[in-house]
Every structure is written in C-alpha cells, then in structure tokens.
Amino acid sequence: MPRNLTTIGFDADDTLWQNERFFHITQERFTELLADHADPRHLAERLLEAERRNIGHYGFGIKGFVLSMIETALEVTGNRVPGEVISELIRAGQEMLAHPIELLPHAQAAVESAAADYRVLLITKGDLLDQERKLAQSGLGDLFDGVEIVSDKTRRVYEGIFDRHGDGAGRGMMVGNSMKSDVVPMIDAGGWGVFVPGQLSWALEHAEAPEESPRFREISDLSRLPEIFEAAG
Structure with missing residues (x-):
C-alpha cells in the first residue's frame, strides 16, 4: 500500500x-402486478433494458426506476395497462423515497x-x-x-x-x-x-x-x- x-x-x-434491497422488493411487487401479462423472467429482462436505455434521460435512482417500470408495463400490455397498476407503481416509488435509512x-x-x-x-x-x-x-x-x-x-x-x-x-x-x-x-x-x-x-x-x-x-x-x-x- x-x-x-x-x-x-x-x-x-x-x-x-441499505438500498438495493428496496429495489428488489419493489421489483417483486411489479412482477406480481403484471403476472397476467408477462413471464417473470421476460419482464425482468424488459425492465433491465428500459433501465439501461433510460439512464441517459433520468440518471440513476428511484425516479428513473419508477419511470422505467411504467414504461415497461406499457410495453408488455400494448399500452393497455390498467390505471390502478400505474398508481400502484407510483405509490411504490413514493414508499421507496420515504423509507428510513x-x-x-x-x-x-x-x-x-x-x-x-x-x-x-x-x-x-x-x-x-x-x-x-x-x-x-x-x-x-x-x-x-x-x-x-x-x-x-x-x-x-x-x-x-x-x-x-x-x-x-x-x-x-x-x-x-x-x-x-x-x-x-x-x-x-x-x-x-x-x-x-x-x-x-x-x-x-x-x-x-x-x-x-x-x-x-x-x-x-x-x-x-x-x-x-x-x-x-
């Protein structure tokens, strides 16, 4: 040295x-919400693609993650994702932003x-x-x-x-x-x-x-x- x-x-x-654990918990929630529209592995791949694509637009962090989830939900449902699902994803992001350290x-x-x-x-x-x-x-x-x-x-x-x-x-x-x-x-x-x-x-x-x-x-x-x-x- x-x-x-x-x-x-x-x-x-x-x-x-702690940080990444809360992303994993939210992603599990995301998978459950879209279980009728996409296979979990395929959904995870699509979300990762969206995150990679969006880093240049939104940067790193929870807000970009939430926007990438919403974008992925729109993609896998052909823009027919229920409004309740979008609302739930927004609430999940807000909970992440408020989580104690x-x-x-x-x-x-x-x-x-x-x-x-x-x-x-x-x-x-x-x-x-x-x-x-x-x-x-x-x-x-x-x-x-x-x-x-x-x-x-x-x-x-x-x-x-x-x-x-x-x-x-x-x-x-x-x-x-x-x-x-x-x-x-x-x-x-x-x-x-x-x-x-x-x-x-x-x-x-x-x-x-x-x-x-x-x-x-x-x-x-x-x-x-x-x-x-x-x-x-």
Whole structure:
C-alpha cells in the first residue's frame, strides 16, 4: 500500500446503508402486478433494458426506476395497462423515497476510523434530493469533509473530485460495493479501489475485477477497512 494516502472516498448506497434491497422488493411487487401479462423472467429482462436505455434521460435512482417500470408495463400490455397498476407503481416509488435509512454493519465505525487520519469524502450518484435526504438521516454527515452527488462515476469525475478535495487521485482511495462505478474508474484515475461486495447488486453495476492492478483490494465487510489504512501508514 502507498504511504502517501491522504483522502478516502466512500460510496453511499449499499456501502454505508441499505438500498438495493428496496429495489428488489419493489421489483417483486411489479412482477406480481403484471403476472397476467408477462413471464417473470421476460419482464425482468424488459425492465433491465428500459433501465439501461433510460439512464441517459433520468440518471440513476428511484425516479428513473419508477419511470422505467411504467414504461415497461406499457410495453408488455400494448399500452393497455390498467390505471390502478400505474398508481400502484407510483405509490411504490413514493414508499421507496420515504423509507428510513438503515446503516450497514460497521459503516459508522469505518467512516469514523477514516476520519481520524484522512480527509473523508462521500461520493455517490443518484437523485440529488433523495441522496441529501439519506445522508441527513444517516447521522454520518458531520464526518465528511466533502460530499459529491454526481450523475455518474468515471475516471474524469474522480480526477476532478480528488483534485478539489485532496491531493489528486493518486493519493486517494475509493471504497464501495460497485466494481464498475467505485473501483475500476478510481484505479483508472491512478488511485486505489477497495471493493466491499454487497448482498445484492444491480446488474448494470457488474464489471470484471481489476485483479492485475496492485491498487485493487477486496474486503468482506467494512470492519476490515482499518487494516488497509494501517498498511497504508
């Protein structure tokens, strides 16, 4: 590990608090509502296609997910989906947006450990209002030296963030549950990427692990993060 590490970035959803589980619960509800119109596997494939297609329009988060469900419901029913189903999907989205935050095990201790010796950032993508709400409810807000809510996570985005808040990506580390968004682009930017697998993951966040990179680490949960900091010196 490098001994010039100065800045640690944390992902939010499914790294510090629960998120994907609520998407899965809502998608199960969606499947039940359209059980008379589409096979569950086919419906899941159509929804994923809609989500992939709509990221550029709606970005990441609950609102885009709900709109993709409505669009898929219209497609599989030939625009004959009952109004009650649309109303139920809207209510499901509203419930997701109002759901209390549930911190994941070791999340607070991990951020506190990082904040004791490093500049600590929260770097998350998604809907601005929803992410601000979740951060406020998490009780972790005062631990962060900076918060960045971005439309996507790319090499260029990480370079800009770690230049603004730190000493460049080369002296930074990103911790998260997404190989595609948290680990790979941070390593491409010259930094360190720590992968913390979640129990559930969105298909569009899958990517190959950069096993060949000396800047890649994987830990089973956030309780192991201080060991990496200790090795960093």
